[in-house]
Amino acid sequence: MSAPACLYCVGTEFDPLHEGVRDRLGHVPGKRRFLRCRACGAGLLDPLPAEAELPGFYPPVYSFTTEHAGGLKSLLAKIEHRVFFGPQYREQVRRVLDACGRSPRGRRLLDVGCGKGMRLTELKRAGFRVTGLDFQPEAVRYVHETLHVEAEIGGTDDLPKLFPPESFDVVTAFYLLEHVRDVRRVLADCFAALKPGGWFLGAVPLADSIQAKLFGKRWIHVTEAPRHLSLPTRKGLRIAAEAAGYEAIHFRPDAMLNAAGPAASSIVSGATLTHVYGGGKWLAIAKRLLGGALTFAALPLCHLEHAACDRMSHGILCARKPGGDHAAA
Numbered sequence: 629m630s631a632p633a634c635l636y637c638v639g640t641e642f643d644p645l646h647e648g649v650r651d652r653l654g655h656v657p658g659k660r661r662f663l664r665c666r667a668c669g670a671g672l673l674d675p676l677p678a679e680a681e682l683p684g685f686y687p688p689v690y691s692f693t694t695e696h697a698g699g700l701k702s703l704l705a706k707i708e709h710r711v712f713f714g715p716q717y718r719e720q721v722r723r724v725l726d727a728c729g730r731s732p733r734g735r736r737l738l739d740v741g742c743g744k745g746m747r748l749t750e751l752k753r754a755g756f757r758v759t760g761l762d763f764q765p766e767a768v769r770y771v772h773e774t775l776h777v778e779a780e781i782g783g784t785d786d787l788p789k790l791f792p793p794e795s796f797d798v799v800t801a802f803y804l805l806e807h808v809r810d811v812r813r814v815l816a817d818c819f820a821a822l823k824p825g826g827w828f829l830g831a832v833p834l835a836d837s838i839q840a841k842l843f844g845k846r847w848i849h850v851t852e853a854p855r856h857l858s859l860p861t862r863k864g865l866r867i868a869a870e871a872a873g874y875e876a877i878h879f880r881p882d883a884m885l886n887a888a889g890p891a892a893s894s895i896v897s898g899a900t901l902t903h904v905y906g907g908g909k910w911l912a913i914a915k916r917l918l919g920g921a922l923t924f925a926a927l928p929l930c931h932l933e934h935a936a937c938d939r940m941s942h943g944i945l946c947a948r949k950p951g952g953d954h955a956a957a
């Protein structure tokens with residue numbers, strides 16, 4: 629087996645980071661470990677699973693939707709959308725608009741890893757002409773048939789096949805890069821899909837944050853392995869984005885609720901979407917409610933790590949493709 633290389637800076641020297649990590653969803657048996665890149669600090673799952681194994685790591689219920697069979701869970705999903713997911717998506721759309729710095733009206737946006745399209749709907753409402761891409765066929769069908777949003781079935785390696793070069797003004801990828809084996813290739817393919825002057829916006833959990841340090845091996849982004857293959861840092865992402873050719877690289881904090889939710893979930897295990905909406909019983913629902921309350925309690929911590937300490941736990945990599953008329957915008 630070849631020696632591991634960092635998915636961000638291609639460094640080949642590592643220290644142990646986390647040992648004996650179990651899947652928080654209980655979907656993939658066994659224990660695994662993360663290494664830490666000496667050069668950029670990013671975490672790397674070791675050994676890295678083969679590409680063909682990855683789809684099997686995802687349970688049927690994985691991303692949020694308000695469509696449930698009915699009854700209590702349907703009501704719970706509606707409440708979650710009202711108090712947590714809806715505000716979070718709208719805040720993320722504002723961050724996208726701020727980063728792009730111009731009117732979205734008529735501009736083409738691709739969301740890679742769109743899941744069931746809840747965020748995509750908000751981006752469309754803001755004025756973008758949106759397209760989604762996801763590897764889960766049932767998610768894409770839902771986006772296409774129920775939300776009436778253009779979407780394609782495909783993995784990140786299908787990007788060049790599905791979309792001609794310079795197709796989009798904006799490419800977004802919310803919590804995607806930590807799931808892929810070849811981060812640098814994905815950044816390069818998104819670069820190719822962007823028009824000159826277009827923006828790539830990638831939201832990621834950050835391993836160089838206070839939250840990551842505080843929770844250690846219990847951090848939800850660690851126990852999300854083996855679906856999470858890496859734990860990026862700002863330094864590693866910057867190196868990877870520069871290598872792909874981007875300019876104006878900077879980071880913005882993600883929506884505060886999206887930083888607080890993972891903190892709460894790191895404390896209350898078993899309160900996941902998969903547990904609750906994938907056949908969970910009363911205990912899972914009770915834990916979900918406790919997790920919801922803790923989310924709001926964790927908001928001050930998230931504000932502190934973002935604003936006072938500059939150690940954001942959930943950030944958006946903002947990187948522009950050179951060229952275009954952005955200078956005049």
Ligand SMILES: [Zn+2]
Pocket residue numbers: 634635636637638639665666667668669670864
């Ligand atoms: Zn590295």
